[in-house]
Amino acid sequence: MEKIKILRIIARLNIGGPAIHTILLTAELDKNKFDSLLVYGKESKDEGNMLYYAQEKGIKAYLVPELTRELNLVNDLCAFFKILKLIQQEKPFIIHTHTAKAGTLGRSAGILYNFLHPFRKRKIKLVHTFHGHIFSGYFNKFTTNFFISIERILGFFSAEIITVSESVKKELLMYDIAGLNKIQVIPLGFELNKFLSIPLAQRTPSNIGIIGRLVPIKNHRLFLEAAAKVIHDDPEIKLKFKIIGDGELRSELEGYSAKLNITNHVIFMGWQKDLSAVYSDLDIVVLTSLNEGTPVSLIEAMASGRVVVATDVGGIRDLLGQTIKSEPNEDFETLERGLIIKSGDYFGLANAVKLLLHNPQLRKDLALKSRDFVKNNFTKERLIKDIENLYSAIK
Numbered sequence: 001m002e003k004i005k006i007l008r009i010i011a012r013l014n015i016g017g018p019a020i021h022t023i024l025l026t027a028e029l030d031k032n033k034f035d036s037l038l039v040y041g042k043e044s045k046d047e048g049n050m051l052y053y054a055q056e057k058g059i060k061a062y063l064v065p066e067l068t069r070e071l072n073l074v075n076d077l078c079a080f081f082k083i084l085k086l087i088q089q090e091k092p093f094i095i096h097t098h099t100a101k102a103g104t105l106g107r108s109a110g111i112l113y114n115f116l117h118p119f120r121k122r123k124i125k126l127v128h129t130f131h132g133h134i135f136s137g138y139f140n141k142f143t144t145n146f147f148i149s150i151e152r153i154l155g156f157f158s159a160e161i162i163t164v165s166e167s168v169k170k171e172l173l174m175y176d177i178a179g180l181n182k183i184q185v186i187p188l189g190f191e192l193n194k195f196l197s198i199p200l201a202q203r204t205p206s207n208i209g210i211i212g213r214l215v216p217i218k219n220h221r222l223f224l225e226a227a228a229k230v231i232h233d234d235p236e237i238k239l240k241f242k243i244i245g246d247g248e249l250r251s252e253l254e255g256y257s258a259k260l261n262i263t264n265h266v267i268f269m270g271w272q273k274d275l276s277a278v279y280s281d282l283d284i285v286v287l288t289s290l291n292e293g294t295p296v297s298l299i300e301a302m303a304s305g306r307v308v309v310a311t312d313v314g315g316i317r318d319l320l321g322q323t324i325k326s327e328p329n330e331d332f333e334t335l336e337r338g339l340i341i342k343s344g345d346y347f348g349l350a351n352a353v354k355l356l357l358h359n360p361q362l363r364k365d366l367a368l369k370s371r372d373f374v375k376n377n378f379t380k381e382r383l384i385k386d387i388e389n390l391y392s393a394i395k
Contacts, residue, residue, distance in 0.1 A: 015048035023053050024191070044069055320339075
């Protein structure tokens with residue numbers, strides 16, 4: 001039987017869930033049925049790079065250096081024609097794109113290739129995964145509406161649209177990106193064994209962490225503001241607030257930490273390769289993003305048996321479950337597998353953290369439920385099976 005050739009395109013292999021996801025899919029699909037080529041672009045300064053992970057998996061990825069996160073007409077056109085040339089060379093059956101820029105350029109090149117080869121026996125099928133979306137928190141209203149219009153056109157030509165959570169699917173339907181019959185949810189999947197083997201934290205909490213790129217959409221200022229309130233309310237508290245990651249806002253955030261007079265409690269750790277050691281060191285993991293799909297940092301934290309507090313955006317509730325306690329005088333909710341706050345509410349974040357600090361039984365209960373949920377729903381084996389079934393069903 002002829003193998004199904006997949007051309008997988010991602011804008012950059014910066015540290016995070018989309019890069020891990022695409023590398024796993026490229027490396028782990030059944031090689032008797034699928035032939036995958038990974039194409040990637042150049043990450044921005046300080047974003048970190050996961051090319052080492054691809055190399056560990058034996059992947060020889062194809063670099064298009066002009067494919068970047070930033071909008072640049074010259075670079076974008078150059079990247080488009082390089083991708084088109086690669087399509088002409090490889091003649092894939094499926095082009096599967098990940099992230100917004102790669103989705104636009106990769107699918108556009110596939111559409112043009114099909115147009116230029118009207119008599120080709122097999123038309124290239126287009127698949128795109130929304131790991132989140134850029135329709136909230138990134139651009140002004142005019143630019144956002146422009147990108148929504150582009151996504152609607154690309155959605156029309158796509159064979160399948162994949163989202164990583166039910167919440168993101170609902171948002172894509174709300175924006176009319178594609179019809180209900182074309183959008184399906186395939187949750188992320190990861191290699192979780194190293195996290196699942198971490199012992200539950202039995203100690204008095206001392207380290208609270210946040211993991212991710214230091215960019216505006218991640219809203220690290222909220223983390224620092226909540227840290228300042230926790231420290232102000234209990235000046236004798238012996239806590240460290242650890243920021244794992246790097247990015248364009250590092251200097252600004254370091255200055256903001258000094259302005260809040262909490263530098264003795266805050267540690268900027270930069271990118272860390274050994275994440276199992278990071279989660280072993282943390283007691284509570286926080287996410288303060290303004291927009292998210294399904295954040296890998298929360299999945300890894302939950303697999304590690306660490307209790308989480310997150311803003312109520314994107315697919316967070318899909319991860320943390322149903323509300324089990326929400327009283328009128330509280331500014332956060334206790335869910336089945338974590339605590340959730342309103343986006344931008346440092347007061348609620350601080351109070352949620354303080355509740356966890358003083359309630360060891362709640363921490364233990366949430367940690368056990370979180371670990372069990374992630375173990376049953378976010379394994380790489382489930383992800384590979386779901387994607388193989390999707391590819392095989394495309395005609």
